Structure formats: C-alpha cells, structure tokens
Amino acid sequence: MQRSYVAELAAPGHKVPVRACVDEPSQPIWLFPSVGEYPVYGDFVYDVMLADERRMSRYTRAVRRFAPGRTVLDIGTGQDAVWALAAARAGARHVWAVEVIPKSARIARKNIEQAGFADRITVVEGLSTKVELPERVDMCVSEIIGTLGGSEGAGPVLRDARERLVKPGGMFIPHRSVTTAVALDLGSATGGEPPGFPPAAFGFVEEIFAAVGRPFDLRVCLAGLQDVPKVRERSYLSGAVEVEPLEFNGDLRPEGVDTAELTFTRPGSFSGLALGMRLWVAEDDVPIDSLFEWSNWTPVYAALSEEGLPVRPGDRFAFEFTTTMSDDGVHPDYALTGELHRGSGPAVPLRWDSAHHPDGFRESFFHRWMFPEA
Ligand SMILES: C[S@@+](CC[C@H](N)C(=O)[O-])C[C@H]1O[C@@H](n2cnc3c(N)ncnc32)[C@H](O)[C@@H]1O
Known part of the structure; x- marks a missing residue:
C-alpha cells in the first residue's frame, strides 16, 4: 500500500x-x-495533556505540597482548570485562574462552578501579561512549557508574573526547564x-x-x-x-x-x-x-x-x-x-x-x- x-x-x-x-x-x-x-488547543490537545500520567502526578504532588494556605495564580488554566481546582481542593486561600483562549476560559468557569469552587477560584480571561489582579499572590503555577522548553513563552510570561503579579520572594511551579x-x-x-x-x-x-x-x-x-x-x-x-x-x-x-x-x-x-x-x-x-x-x-x-x-x-x-x-x-x-x-x-x-x-x-x-x- x-x-x-x-x-x-x-x-x-x-x-x-x-x-x-x-x-x-x-x-x-x-x-x-x-x-x-499559537496557541491552538481544543478537546483533543487538552485530553492528551490530561492523559500524561507523569505530568499529572508531578504537578498534583507539587500543588498539594505548596498551595495550602496560599493565594495562587494559575497561568493558562485551560478548559479543565486542573491546577486551579487542585490548589483550591488542597486549601489555597484564593486562586486567580488566567486563560487567554475565550472558549477555554468559559468552559473552565463552568467546570469550577460545577465542582463547587466558584467562591474560591476566579477565572480571568486574557493574556497574563496584559491582565491586572486586585492582589499580588503568594505563588504561581503554570504549565506553559513548550515542545522546546521556552517555545510557548514561559520565559517572558513568568518573568512578567514575577514583576507584577506575584509577591516578592513568591514561589513558582514549575521550578526549571x-x-x-x-x-x-x-x-x-x-x-x-x-x-x-x-x-x-x-x-x-x-x-x-x-x-x-x-x-x-x-x-x-x-x-x-x-x-x-x-x-x-x-x-x-x-x-x-x-x-x-x-x-x-x-x-x-x-x-x-x-x-x-x-x-x-x-x-x-x-x-x-x-x-x-x-x-x-x-x-x-x-x-x-x-x-x-x-x-x-x-x-x-x-x-x-x-x-x-x-x-x-x-x-x-x-x-x-x-x-x-x-x-x-x-x-x-x-x-x-x-x-x-x-x-x-x-x-x-x-x-x-x-x-x-x-x-x-x-x-x-x-x-x-x-x-x-x-
Ligand atoms: C499546555 S496548556 C495547560 C492547561 C492546563 N493548565 C494543564 O496543565 O492541563 C496551556 C494553556 O495556557 C494558555 N496560555 C498560554 N499562555 C498564556 C498566558 N500568557 N496567559 C493566559 N493563558 C495562557 C493556553 O491557551 C492553554 O490553554
């Protein structure tokens, strides 16, 4: 053939x-x-990420370890808001979940409501480098690592978050790429x-x-x-x-x-x-x-x-x-x-x-x- x-x-x-x-x-x-x-995401791409067992377990473990009692920024929460929900479930005080794709932000909001966390997670639609938050947070979680480590913009995006959105000395998940x-x-x-x-x-x-x-x-x-x-x-x-x-x-x-x-x-x-x-x-x-x-x-x-x-x-x-x-x-x-x-x-x-x-x-x-x- x-x-x-x-x-x-x-x-x-x-x-x-x-x-x-x-x-x-x-x-x-x-x-x-x-x-x-670019970013081109949809059900198929989000589902492949959720099926990545190593990624899921490393992130879940880190969020559970560091989020309790903290205010959290989740950059690129995606339609499933996985890290925002994991942080809220682990006892984060409040989570700001930022997402640039309007459809993904809408679905994330619905998923958060259905999970009963609408009072502790606020979805903010937009690019993190453009949005303002009412408070600086204790920690930032994100998964915007590309096929080449920095290709999705993790370098400038997380540097901007450090300068404007996270408290001085606040911590970042992931640690390094x-x-x-x-x-x-x-x-x-x-x-x-x-x-x-x-x-x-x-x-x-x-x-x-x-x-x-x-x-x-x-x-x-x-x-x-x-x-x-x-x-x-x-x-x-x-x-x-x-x-x-x-x-x-x-x-x-x-x-x-x-x-x-x-x-x-x-x-x-x-x-x-x-x-x-x-x-x-x-x-x-x-x-x-x-x-x-x-x-x-x-x-x-x-x-x-x-x-x-x-x-x-x-x-x-x-x-x-x-x-x-x-x-x-x-x-x-x-x-x-x-x-x-x-x-x-x-x-x-x-x-x-x-x-x-x-x-x-x-x-x-x-x-x-x-x-x-x-
Ligand atoms: C790799 S997916 C991760 C989704 C989810 N956090 C997870 O780990 O399963 C990256 C998501 O971040 C969004 N995104 C990338 N850069 C962003 C930025 N600077 N501000 C807001 N959203 C961003 C993309 O649209 C996409 O939904």
Missing part, C-alpha cells in the same frame, strides 16, 4: 499541497505541528519511509496558518520518536545536551546564546537534531524528559542535511543555540548554527532557523519537502 501521498490544506486565501501519510498504527513516525505556541538536543538519523527512525502529516493533523496545521494569517515555515514534531525504545536506539546517534535553561525560581533569562557539543556514539547518517525538553516541576523532582519517555511534549525536528551526512563514533557536532524574542514579545525565535567535525576532513557548517512566525514559506529544504509546490 502507498503510505505517503500529497494532499491539500486550506490556508488563508488558497490551498497548500502537503505531504501526507495514511493514518495507520504501523506508521513508525509521523509529522505533527508544534501547536502550543531546559531544551534538550540529540543527533538524529531520520531515515533510521522512519525505516526509510519519509514521514508525512496524517489527515488528523491537517486541521491543526490549518488553524496555525489561520492564526498567523498565512502559510509559513512552522515548527514540526516527530510523533512516535520518543515512545518506542527500539526507534530511539536505532535513530539517536548521540547522548543529549541541554540549552535554553529557564530558572523560574531564580535568575530567569528568556533570551541568550548557549553553546553545546554532541559527540556521536553510533555510526549513521546525520540528518538533524531531535529537540525536546526536561522539566523539573519541583526542585527535588526527577525531571520529565521528552526525548527519552512518552509524554504529550513531542520532539521537534531540526532538519540540517537533506541527504544525511555519514558519521562515526567520536565525530562531533558543535553548535550555538540562540533564543531571541519575536516581535510579539512573548514567543521566542530560535536559531542553531554549528559545525560537524569528522575525522580529519573539513568541518561542515550547518544551520537551522525556527522563528515563531517567520515571513518566509518553503525557505528550508524540509519545508519545501513537506509543502511541495503544486
């Missing part, structure tokens, strides 16, 4: 051809857009079958294009990569390194340049990086690690070489990872520049750009492949 084909998406003003794959469980890897930074990177052999991950978007993903790509107002080179995840140890073992060519550290209870710097070096531990064809995140919900927690265990955070693909570059153990990829704020002041633009060092040959320069809402469309070989010209 043919597993990959070209379909059409509705983008503002016109149709866009898209590389598609059939929806079937035997598909090892498929493409899915990174949705949280980083973005992680491993060297990837995409062909080994997919078993030689180039990945496509399953039809179930089309609507999300369309919503992201609609949110920005045009098709553009969006950030894309490799679903299926993190879940199966066999897939990781044959496609990860190195261990992981950390960049973009975000210290929510410390010196929080949303922008910066990090240097890192990956050493290849296996032979293979180096096509790019799988980028993920590690998240310490509480300071003393084992971090959630999206490159090495199933979670609702799916690894992003940073495509670096179309054909793949042969590598051997001991070869190195040294790179700079730059985070700057996009013009919306909240969502970062990312750029990665590096050099592949192999044996005695010349260094090979490689580059990946992933702005939040870049002007260009089909600027990279990978985007030209995903969205072929008609």
Whole structure:
C-alpha cells in the first residue's frame, strides 16, 4: 500500500499541497505541528495533556505540597482548570485562574462552578501579561512549557508574573526547564519511509496558518520518536545536551546564546537534531524528559542535511543555540548554527532557523519537502 501521498490544506486565501501519510498504527513516525505556541488547543490537545500520567502526578504532588494556605495564580488554566481546582481542593486561600483562549476560559468557569469552587477560584480571561489582579499572590503555577522548553513563552510570561503579579520572594511551579538536543538519523527512525502529516493533523496545521494569517515555515514534531525504545536506539546517534535553561525560581533569562557539543556514539547518517525538553516541576523532582519517555511534549525536528551526512563514533557536532524574542514579545525565535567535525576532513557548517512566525514559506529544504509546490 502507498503510505505517503500529497494532499491539500486550506490556508488563508488558497490551498497548500502537503505531504501526507495514511493514518495507520504501523506508521513508525509521523509529522505533527508544534501547536502550543499559537496557541491552538481544543478537546483533543487538552485530553492528551490530561492523559500524561507523569505530568499529572508531578504537578498534583507539587500543588498539594505548596498551595495550602496560599493565594495562587494559575497561568493558562485551560478548559479543565486542573491546577486551579487542585490548589483550591488542597486549601489555597484564593486562586486567580488566567486563560487567554475565550472558549477555554468559559468552559473552565463552568467546570469550577460545577465542582463547587466558584467562591474560591476566579477565572480571568486574557493574556497574563496584559491582565491586572486586585492582589499580588503568594505563588504561581503554570504549565506553559513548550515542545522546546521556552517555545510557548514561559520565559517572558513568568518573568512578567514575577514583576507584577506575584509577591516578592513568591514561589513558582514549575521550578526549571531546559531544551534538550540529540543527533538524529531520520531515515533510521522512519525505516526509510519519509514521514508525512496524517489527515488528523491537517486541521491543526490549518488553524496555525489561520492564526498567523498565512502559510509559513512552522515548527514540526516527530510523533512516535520518543515512545518506542527500539526507534530511539536505532535513530539517536548521540547522548543529549541541554540549552535554553529557564530558572523560574531564580535568575530567569528568556533570551541568550548557549553553546553545546554532541559527540556521536553510533555510526549513521546525520540528518538533524531531535529537540525536546526536561522539566523539573519541583526542585527535588526527577525531571520529565521528552526525548527519552512518552509524554504529550513531542520532539521537534531540526532538519540540517537533506541527504544525511555519514558519521562515526567520536565525530562531533558543535553548535550555538540562540533564543531571541519575536516581535510579539512573548514567543521566542530560535536559531542553531554549528559545525560537524569528522575525522580529519573539513568541518561542515550547518544551520537551522525556527522563528515563531517567520515571513518566509518553503525557505528550508524540509519545508519545501513537506509543502511541495503544486
Ligand atoms: C499546555 S496548556 C495547560 C492547561 C492546563 N493548565 C494543564 O496543565 O492541563 C496551556 C494553556 O495556557 C494558555 N496560555 C498560554 N499562555 C498564556 C498566558 N500568557 N496567559 C493566559 N493563558 C495562557 C493556553 O491557551 C492553554 O490553554
């Protein structure tokens, strides 16, 4: 059966051809857009987050531990208001639950009323960086960690909360996040079958294009990569390194340049990086690690070489990872520049750009492949 084909998406003003794959469980890897930074949420995305057992248990434990007797700000409460309700049930004095998506805020209000907590949780509709609260709170809980740690704006949003909405010295859940990177052999991950978007993903790509107002080179995840140890073992060519550290209870710097070096531990064809995140919900927690265990955070693909570059153990990829704020002041633009060092040959320069809402469309070989010209 043919597993990959070209379909059409509705983008503002016109149709866009898209590389598609059939929806079937035997598909090892498929493409899915990174949705949280636009933000494109609905029942499906919220339900996947609620099904993420590790995320749920780490957050519930931290909220129960720190919320009793405190006033709480829940940034991005979502339609289920999970942390606002957990805080109120644990004995928080009052919870301010802020949500930017109007429909999600409406549903959250209804869920809070039904749970009998309307007197202790106030839902505030809007972007946390724009809203005012009648009091500064003792603590802030949020889950606005992206597929790359900071991609949903956790850095600037939580820095703003610290400056305006939380009492000096107030505490933050989560405690810390980083973005992680491993060297990837995409062909080994997919078993030689180039990945496509399953039809179930089309609507999300369309919503992201609609949110920005045009098709553009969006950030894309490799679903299926993190879940199966066999897939990781044959496609990860190195261990992981950390960049973009975000210290929510410390010196929080949303922008910066990090240097890192990956050493290849296996032979293979180096096509790019799988980028993920590690998240310490509480300071003393084992971090959630999206490159090495199933979670609702799916690894992003940073495509670096179309054909793949042969590598051997001991070869190195040294790179700079730059985070700057996009013009919306909240969502970062990312750029990665590096050099592949192999044996005695010349260094090979490689580059990946992933702005939040870049002007260009089909600027990279990978985007030209995903969205072929008609
Ligand atoms: C990853 S979901 C988390 C939902 C819920 N708190 C949970 O953990 O299950 C992030 C939510 O935060 C909202 N959001 C993101 N940034 C926000 C901000 N600065 N102010 C208000 N809402 C925000 C999104 O619309 C989305 O509903």
